[in-house]
Amino acid sequence: MTALPTHTEKKLGLVIDLDTCVGCQACVTACKGWNDQGQGLSDQNPYGADPSGAFLNRVHTYQVQPEEGSAQIIAFPRSCLHCEDAPCVPVCPTGASYKRVEDGIVLVNEDACIGCGLCAWACPYGAREMDQAAGVMKKCTLCVDRIYNENLPEEDREPACVRTCPTSARHFGDFADPDSKVSKLVAERGGYDLMPDLKTKPTNKYLPPRKKDRPQEASLLAPLLDIKATGFAGWLDKVLGKI
Amino acid sequence: MHPAASVIAFTVLSGMGFGLLAFLGLGLPAPEGWMAFFHWGLGYALAVGGLSASTLHLGNPQRALKAFSQWQTSWLSREAWAAVATLLVFAPMALSDIFGLGLPRLIGQLGAVLAVLTVFTTSMIYAQLKTVPRWNTPITQGLFFSFMLAGGSILSGNGKIALIGCALTAAALLAAFAIGDKAFGKAAQTIGTATGLNRIGAVKVFEQPHTSPNYLMREMIHIVARKHADKLRLIALGFSCVLPFLLLLLPASPALYAVTATIHVIGALTARWLFFAEAEHVVGLYYGQR
Ligand code: SF4
């Protein structure tokens, strides 16, 4: 049913830490790998001149120029935010798109999807991509086939992207529980919503990069470059400096 | 947004078709025999042809029947219901006109109301999208309705109403251009709010997340042909409204209506192409493109 539930028991989602993310793209690969063997995520012409394919997670890189000081490079992972008021769900004509009452995960039932693409139009965050081979819509499942999967060792029962991240920039948990790790992270670090004015109420939150503890005026290599000359070279340096 | 030929053809042809059917339903005109067959046939052909063109862009058209299930929430599902209901309700009226059965006009009037509803549901599919600010205004409904009125009245030979229809369409197009050009700015979403990094400073793309375009970029970002937008706006306005308006002032004849209808369709297709090509989706912000 494409009516949104008024309340979900849990609010499962991700916290993405823009402070620690180094943009290594490991989550992109892990997500693609896991979901390709699970639900299938086709590529078109993967080794050709114009490769293309469906991915459920993409990592952008932005340059941000603060009012003062030098610019910062920020890697920015983007996947479905499992919005509470998900605009992608009610537009679906077939009932293929739905939000689960038990945990708030937004899913697509591929057997019912006609591939009209309207849900991708309705999502502000570009979280849905059409599988060109299957003709159905794909999106992040929050790795629903891992997090409840008793065939996996306990430490693997979390999303593939979270499990693989080498800097632990992605955290998985229940936002409905104020004592969960993700809720605490959001409270401590000022986790925020993307495009909050669109009133989608995203479940996933982003942690802003921490403030630099010192101004970054010169190159980080500067101390190494400032080599004090000694001996004859030092004497020459002093003499030449005085002329 | 990517201007898909199938969707442009569908919305223009079915809009005109439902317009023509509405006028026939109202008995304006009320032809008999073969003339009735020809008129109703044209209306059905356009409406049904348009609807089937729309299934061309589906990934799995064989499941299209499932699209009837979510009428409570989805405008696309409501459109499917409204279209089928309209075509069914008109059927006895069409047969009555063709074979002179003398069924009450009320059936046709009910069908006309449903036809307007159908075009309204089509327009809502676009107008509901907050992600595409240019569409997210009541002008969108106005555009679809005025094109239905102009196209339907020209095809049914209602000269006076067609003059009004052309004038209304011109007004709607001009309003859509003027309001639409400001819509994205008014929605106030930027690369800064999309990433939330506006809390640090001015954001720009440093590197794209992938090397060649993906589904999102192909579907939602359409920059290529916008550079001719001004010329195309003039063509849309001239062919869909101004020229038909002038032609309709000449002494009426079937040939004149045929020419007028052809010119109007060219203008309407151009206008609908622009409707898509000029519409910018907020997801483009993540790519620094619109
Ligand atoms: S991020 Fe997009 S696809 Fe995911 S729930 Fe929100 S609107 Fe839907």
Ligand code: SF4
């Ligand atoms: S593409 Fe599939 S899931 Fe999306 S709106 Fe259409 S039918 Fe629903």
Ligand code: SF4
């Ligand atoms: S939760 Fe799973 S499906 Fe979603 S982005 Fe991470 S790896 Fe991909």
